[in-house]
Amino acid sequence: xxxxxxxxxxxxxxxxxxxxxxxxxxxxxxxxxxxxxxxxxxxxxxxxxxxxxxxxxxxxxxxxxxxxxxxxxxxxxxxxxxxxxxxxxxxxxxxxxxxxxxxxxxxxxxxxxxxxxxxxxxxxxxxxxxxxxxxxxxxxxxxxxxxxxxxxxxxxxxxxxxxxxxxxxxxxxxxxxxxxxxxxxxxxxxxxxxxxxxxxxxxxxxxxxxxxxxxxxxxxxxxxxxxxxxxxxxxxxxxxxxxxxxxxxxxxxxxxxxxxxxxxxxxxxxxxxxxxxxxxxx
Ligand code: NAP
Numbered sequence: 001x002x003x004x005x006x007x008x009x010x011x012x013x014x015x016x017x018x019x020x021x022x023x024x025x026x027x028x029x030x031x032x033x034x035x036x037x038x039x040x041x042x043x044x045x046x047x048x049x050x051x052x053x054x055x056x057x058x059x060x061x062x063x064x065x066x067x068x069x070x071x072x073x074x075x076x077x078x079x080x081x082x083x084x085x086x087x088x089x090x091x092x093x094x095x096x097x098x099x100x101x102x103x104x105x106x107x108x109x110x111x112x113x114x115x116x117x118x119x120x121x122x123x124x125x126x127x128x129x130x131x132x133x134x135x136x137x138x139x140x141x142x143x144x145x146x147x148x149x150x151x152x153x154x155x156x157x158x159x160x161x162x163x164x165x166x167x168x169x170x171x172x173x174x175x176x177x178x179x180x181x182x183x184x185x186x187x188x189x190x191x192x193x194x195x196x197x198x199x200x201x202x203x204x205x206x207x208x209x210x211x212x213x214x215x216x217x218x219x220x221x222x223x224x225x226x227x228x229x230x231x232x233x234x235x236x237x238x239x240x241x242x243x244x245x246x247x248x249x250x251x252x253x254x255x256x257x258x259x260x261x262x263x264x265x266x267x268x269x270x271x272x273x274x275x276x277x278x279x280x281x282x
Contacts, residue, residue, distance in 0.1 A: 003038055004036065009062060010037060011039055011040045013052055013074075014041070014044070015044055015046060020067065022260060023039050023041050025281070028277060028279070029272055033268075035270070037268075046069055049074055049077070050076075050077050064093075065263055066093070071090040072091075072135070074091055074094070078102065079102065080101075082103065088107070088139050091103030092263070093105070093263040104262075104266055105139060106266070107136065110139075110259025110262060111255050111259075114250065114254040114257075115225075115227055118250035121227075123143070126198060127153075127195055127197050129192060129199045129200070131213040133162040134156075138165065140200055149176060150176065151176070151195075152166075152179070154180050159181075159183070186215075193217075193220045194219050195221060196221055198225050199220055199224055199226045200229070201236075205230075208233070212241065217241055220247065222245075225247060225248045226242045230252050231255075257278050261274050264277075
């Protein structure tokens with residue numbers, strides 16, 4: 001790839017950001033399609049997100065991914081926010097059209113495509129057991145609620161956070177039965193796991209091979225599928241345990257890939273070369 005005076009700039013705002021797999025993923029896609037574009041990582045301190053967002057306009061940057069800790073704080077600096085991003089309360093993709101900045105949330109579609117393609121799972125009429133109530137959990141909630149899930153149980157190390165998430169979505173989806181559970185009450189967790197169709201880990205438990213969600217996993221309904229948003233390592237302790245118990249299960253690399261593919265398509269209007277992007281993970 002040669003960077004020229006005409007090269008269009010894309011990138012990611014995060015802090016820290018040096019671990020990001022997105023530059024590899026998007027640069028391999030640009031190269032494959034022969035696009036005169038480059039994708040770089042920008043480490044933006046939390047207090048500088050407004051200034052950095054204005055710089056997207058000033059510098060004519062075409063598109064930006066947004067990661068921790070800016071997914072919520074960037075919203076006031078944008079001109080428009082898509083319905084998915086509004087519902088989720090977070091933006092992970094910004095498109096610059098002649099200085100007008102629009103925010104999207106492709107984690108929502110990325111999660112949905114991952115559970116459909118990896119696990120053959122369709123949320124309609126089903127029961128979700130969700131661990132974690134942070135930003136990623138909000139994207140999982142949006143994907144499931146917009147696709148007619150029936151019942152959701154949420155647990156988090158902070159019960160208040162799970163309750164706030166439940167309340168936020170109950171307001172928009174009064175027909176969906178959404179309940180926050182205390183992670184301390186193992187007998188209730190076991191009862192609800194036994195009726196779940198899908199278990200999703202949207203907490204960092206299991207990152208870098210350490211730990212797993214503190215829930216009674218053997219109580220999970222034997223027909224349930226499992227999706228772990230954690231992608232480092234690809235085979236988390238949770239995935240290893242549920243696979244041994246006979247569950248179909250998948251890890252977060254596919255969601256990362258599909259959210260990236262959707263961002264790429266929003267920016268370029270081209271079909272993302274998903275196979276090449278996947279290979280870029282190594
Ligand atoms: P976040 O906003 O910090 O939210 C995580 C939530 O989980 C917090 O409420 C946290 O509580 C809670 N938590 C921490 N440890 C827990 C445990 N052992 N059991 C239950 N709850 C626990 O983080 P996030 O952005 O949502 O990300 C969560 C995970 O998803 C990360 O591992 C991230 O890498 C992954 N992720 C993957 C993708 C993908 O494309 N595959 C996309 C986004 C995120 P505290 O606030 O008290 O810590």
